[in-house]
Amino acid sequence: MDQLDSPVPIPTATITKPKYVPPPRPLSRRILQVIRRGHLYVGLMLFPWAILYGVTGFLFNHPTLFADAPTVRFSPADLQGTPLESPPSPQQQAEAVLAALNAQQQPTEAYGMGGDPACYSARDTFVATVKAADRSFFVVYEPLSNSGTIRETTTRVLAEKAPFATGRAEPPRQRGMGMGGPMQHQHGGISIPDSIIERIQSAIPTLLQRHGFPSGAVTVTTAPDIRFPVMVGEQLWTAKYNPITTAVTGTVGEPQNELTVRTFLLRLHLTRGYPGEISTKWYWAIGVDAIAVVLCFWGVSGLLMWWQIKATRLPGLIVLAVSAITATSLGIAMHDILSR
Template sequence: MAPLETIDPPVTPSSDAASPRPTSRPLSRRVMHMVRRTHLYVGLFLFPWAILYGVTGFLFNHPTVLADAPTAHFSRADVVGTPLEFAPTPQEQATAVLAALNDQQKPAAPYRLATGGAHYATRESFVANVKADARTFFVVYDPKTASGTIRETTTRAVGEKAPFATATGDAPRQRGMGMGGPMKQNHAGVKVEDSIVERLKTAVPTIMERKGFPKGEVTVTTSPDVKFPVEADGQLWTATYNPITTTVSGAAGQEQSELTARGFLLRLHLSRGYPGEVTTKWLWAVGVDAMALILCFWGVSGLLMWWQIKATRKAGRLVLALSAAAATALALGVGMYAVLAA
């Protein structure tokens, strides 16, 4: 009888032999993992800033959206029957100017138009201010499209004149809305002995000299108002004094903010710079810097993340090429350079 064959029990490998030792990921993969996580979380953190800049940028481009004052758009059809229906072109105006110069100066060789067409420069639109009783408006007219916008700029209702008021003061000056040169002193204003404007005019040449700039004549063109409460005849007023115009105006009652929702958003968009001390505005400036840096990081990290996905590389190259061509030719090249340099 054949001996029984003994079967050895299966050998169970040790855990050390069965499980391969974990190897650390390559440095490039760890770096990309960190880039993706950073791209994600900084995007979440700066989400409010991104939305704010998007919304406020849209408001700048569309003045009738969320309007805080009566606003209307007019088109070419609205100028029919007015002198603007057949407004002279830049070329026609240039011809008329040269004819007037030749008639006035009578040069030996008459001036004539050289090669190259006439065009509008410096800015694209005309701006007109309209005063209608106690209300004020500004009208923006685009000569190329014969269209534009009308917007009321009245900031406060006309009430009782303060007993100490010397004038109604200048209307608020808004960027890009028909700002008519430097503010000027009013003959009926209040002249104080210690004027900060005079101090500024005296100090600026010294400051410029210390920084290596030449001295020159100083004209202070813009200044903030000084607001303060005044009690007159038993009534509370809010006085407004402008150091340049030297006018004093007043409004009954305590100071009230005239900042509308639209104005608040637009001023947030334009708010910039670090004040001399740590304040809320200083912290906002930190957010602005962070947003600027993160936008650059988003662009670079987005490129790295795109390159990691091989299936998208071909289409991505095409998109990048189109983006670079459009940005260079339209925004930074031909388009914006022609507008800004004109």
Template sequence: MPHRRPLHKRVMHVVRRGHLYFGLLLLPWAILYGVTGFLFNHPTAFADAPTAAFGRPELSGTPMESVPSPAEVANQVVTALRSRANPPVGYELVQPERAKYTREAAFATVKADGRELNVLVEVGGNGGTVRSRPTPQTAPAPVEKAPFAIGGGGPKGGGRGPGGEKGGRPGGGEKGPRPTAPADTLSLELPLHDRVKAAVPTVLERTGFPSGEVTVTSVPDLTFLMTDGTKTWLVTYNAQVGTVSGRPADDAPPADDLSTRRFLTRMHTTHGYPGEPNAKWYWAVVVDAMAFVMVFWGVSGIFMWWQIKATRLVGFLVLVLSVGAAVWLGSGMHEVLSASAR
């Protein structure tokens, strides 16, 4: 009677073979996730358009070299509101450490030499990126106005002015036309968007890009707590349009619960190195390490598979099937994404 191997050895043999064949089957996706993770983390790597990153040296000598902290700007806003109040109200800044910008960066566009330059500048003055692309030569086709459309002519998705809840966010996002300031505005000396506008030409010169007319398309809102002596307010200030809005701090909507699923998906899409070391910076290091390990795992797996002669034929068939499926699915996704971008 031939000797049969123990059950646990037979099970481990199946597990090892399954690990091998599933690894070959998922090889293209492992490499894809590794490479795209690296690209997410490094916007200037293998860019499809001229792109450059800049840091504090490129911002030296510009108004963005030394940017007031959110608490300092909030204190300026409170002081200006106190001076404008009639009858006088003793506005005071509350918990200045909670003052913050709603986004980490401001954005500007420059049209020069037939190209459109998109400039991202971190509000902390740590740096940013410049991305260049050709200016579209043909005007977009006119869009028929829907019979049920209401309003129009202003920035899409703009905020409500003073007294509203959104504080007049320009353009409703990171891109869009520069908003028109209302008649009554609150302007500070050298606000954030003017600092960005003054710094962009210097940054372009030092990074080797042509200069032109600078348009700051978006800056983040500033939120902070302020008291009038009887009530605490959650205030939102937009320096670009000069709007101030607020609501009682007690009436602020509760923060969205960060569910396990949202936490995991947001971790997967979090990428890039912030201007200073923090948890996000170290997470970016892990993303780079995972990108390297996944590519190494995929490539080294081929060598390990080839060393086992008994698995070469089946492994080759699985690998051909995997590559063929990846090419087919990649072509299909390219067609779908190209259609949605038109």
């Protein structure tokens, strides 16, 4: 075939499609993206702290777990045959205090009990310390459940006595736990026969021996007040009796709520541990455990979610490293301070 008869290709123009430019995202979505990224990086920054608070909160709520000293719980069965086998109720103690007040002061018209029952006030546990040779023990007694905890306080054994020593070292005292020194007995107070303090002091040596601990001098350092209504003539008073100091105080009228918001929040933060009976505090302890577990889960799951976003791996790794180094450094520094 002649070349003149062959078809001539017709050039075609190349059509270039315009590059797709996505429309700008709405301001609300951009703000949400910033919040998500901020949440992610803040979560990475707080990861060491979340784990720390989760673990320490769990240990705080379970004082016998990984204890650095022998710690045991005792039950009502351990108190059989001791003066605490049947402890006096707040009502019985209040009636004894009122009888002693009438006998001591001999008012024209005898003081009488008001209508409301007596109860423990401010706290509901007794704390005692035991000195046994070179060992000391910390006993918390819960009268409502007739149970409690025995913990040996940690003391260092000195290999050699310092030549300049003038006395015997005492174990560290814990504020708020009855180890800041015993409450002092006040002269002129109201002593009642067979008081719960005497029963605790008599029962603890037997209790310690049943759990394999040596016995020694027992000092009850902390006790709850016993609050009860008193009728002075036609006037209602609210009385408070402390079993240790034996002091009786009172205010006119119904008991006043002295719990401020700040004090309530601080006490709420410090409330921990499972009491011997199922009560509101017991359910609160479950909540503390739940928060501790959730904090740890939140930290670990946050790591997994962060790693799924490739664009944030490097900056997130930097934030995590800086936070871990900071937390570790502060932890070491705090250890040095607390171990002095």
